[in-house]
Amino acid sequence: DVKVTQSSRYLVKRTGEKVFLECVQDMDHENMFWYRQDPGLGLRLIYFSYDVKMKEKGDIPEGYSVSREKKERFSLILESASTNQTSMYLCASTSSEEEQYFGPGTRLTVT
Amino acid sequence: GENVEQHPSTLSVQEGDSAVIKCTYSDSASNYFPWYKQELGKRPQLIIDIRSNVGEKKDQRIAVTLNKTAKHFSLHITETQPEDSAVYFCAASTNGQNFVFGPGTRLSVLP
Numbered sequence: 001d002v003k004v005t006q007s008s009r010y011l012v013k014r015t016g017e018k019v020f021l022e023c024v025q026d027m028d029h030e031n032m033f034w035y036r037q038d039p040g041l042g043l044r045l046i047y048f049s050y051d052v053k054m055k056e057k058g059d060i061p062e063g064y065s066v067s068r069e070k071k072e073r074f075s076l077i078l079e080s081a082s083t084n085q086t087s088m089y090l091c092a093s094t095s096s097e098e099e100q101y102f103g104p105g106t107r108l109t110v111t
Numbered sequence: 112g113e114n115v116e117q118h119p120s121t122l123s124v125q126e127g128d129s130a131v132i133k134c135t136y137s138d139s140a141s142n143y144f145p146w147y148k149q150e151l152g153k154r155p156q157l158i159i160d161i162r163s164n165v166g167e168k169k170d171q172r173i174a175v176t177l178n179k180t181a182k183h184f185s186l187h188i189t190e191t192q193p194e195d196s197a198v199y200f201c202a203a204s205t206n207g208q209n210f211v212f213g214p215g216t217r218l219s220v221l222p
Contacts, residue, residue, distance in 0.1 A: 031207060041214055042213055043155070048209065058209070098143050098145075098204065100155075
C-alpha cells in the first residue's frame with residue numbers, strides 16, 4: 001500500500017510565523033503535489049515537483065514556497081503566515097501511472 | 112491554463128436511483144481524467160479514471176464517459192447506496208503532472 005504521510009493533522013500558528021508542512025511518501029514516486037482545500041473551491045494546486053530539487057508553480061503559489069531535497073519528502077513553507085492561509089492542506093504523490101495518492105491532510109489555523 | 116468546471120455542486124438522490132456528475136475542461140492537451148471520492152474528514156480516494164484514448168470505462172456501479180470533442184466527462188453511479196454519500200471531485204491532468212480539480216459535488220443518497 002502506498003503511504004503518504006503529513007507531519008501534523010492540526011496546526012495553530014500566529015500571523016507572521018514561519019510555518020513548515022512536511023509530506024513523505026514511501027513509494028519512490030517522482031511527482032509530488034501540495035494543494036489547499038477550501039469549501040466551495042475544491043482542491044487548488046499550490047506547487048508541484050517532478051524531481052528532486054525541481055518545482056513548478058501551481059495555480060495559487062503566492063505566499064508559499066516549497067523544498068524537495070530528497071525524492072520522498074516535499075515540504076511546503078509559509079514564510080509569513082496570514083489569516084487567509086487558514087485552510088486544509090493536502091499533499092499527494094504520483095508515479096508515472098498517474099493515480100494520485102493523498103496524505104491525510106493538515107488543518108492549519110492562523111490566528 | 113486548464114480550467115475545470117463541475118456541476119451540480121450538490122445532488123440528492125433516493126437510494127437505488129442513479130446519480131450523474133458532469134465536468135468540463137478547457138485545455139485540449141489534458142489526457143488523464145480521474146474522479147475522487149472524499150468522505151467527511153478523510154482524504155480523497157481515487158474511484159475511477161479515464162484516459163483520452165478511451166470513451167467510456169466502467170467498474171461495477173460506477174462509469175465514466177469522456178467526450179474529447181466537447182471537452183467534457185461525466186461520472187455515473189447506478190443503484191446508489193447510502194455509503195455513496197460523499198463529496199466527489201473531478202480533475203484533469205496532462206501527463207500526470209499539473210492536476211486541476213473541479214470544485215466538487217456533494218452527493219447525498221437518501222434512504
